[in-house]
Amino acid sequence: MKLISFGISGFRGFSENSMETINIGDLTALIGKNDAGKSTIFDAMDVFFNGIGNADADDFHIENDGTQASKIVLEATFSSESFIVQLETVDTDLEKEGLLDKSGNLVIKQTITKLTKAGVKTSIGAYLPDVPELADLYTLTNSKLKDRFKEIQKKMILTAGIRFQRQQIR
Incomplete structure (x- = not known):
């Protein structure tokens, strides 16, 4: 550095x-x-x-x-x-x-x-990323940060599942 x-x-x-x-x-x-x-x-x-x-x-x-x-x-x-x-x-x-x-x-x-x-x-x-859902991450307490991570993880799993289903249909 x-x-x-x-x-x-x-x-x-x-x-x-x-x-x-x-x-x-x-x-x-x-x-x-x-x-x-x-x-x-x-x-x-x-x-x-x-x-x-x-x-x-x-x-x-x-x-x-x-x-x-x-x-x-x-x-x-x-x-x-x-x-x-x-x-x-x-x-x-x-x-x-x-x-x-x-x-x-x-x-x-x-x-x-x-x-x-x-x-x-x-x-x-x-x-910090310019993503509205992530804009307040640095202000969250540890427990709220863990909750947010779980929410994002659920969305990612759902999104991945939808993509997977679309690919199988084609």
Whole structure:
């Protein structure tokens, strides 16, 4: 897995109103005048990968009108070379778990509203199927998820049975 882009919003010179994304290749060079924001990019990466210990209240962006950003959003996108992960005792991969975006990449977003542990929310952008019956799967409790699985399984058996009967008739 390789970092392929990094997005910054609401951090120092980066406005909260838009996500600025830095694409990262095999060799990436940041070139600019002093005070252009090169170190800010590395500092934002440091906060993302190592935690808020190196951040302070001055890291929240200040807009031209003097208002301070309400949040910092940092987003790392990783290419997803195929590798196996183990959940409990089952081997799986990120694609099977629906944890890749439409491009097949892993996107991890960190939203910081306060410089406390409770003020940092980290999420993975999941690519869920665009099927109305499955839209709420991630919100279900375990018991309701099992019930839904049984419903879907019944429908699949019925559908398979109808297909089988149609094929035999022909």
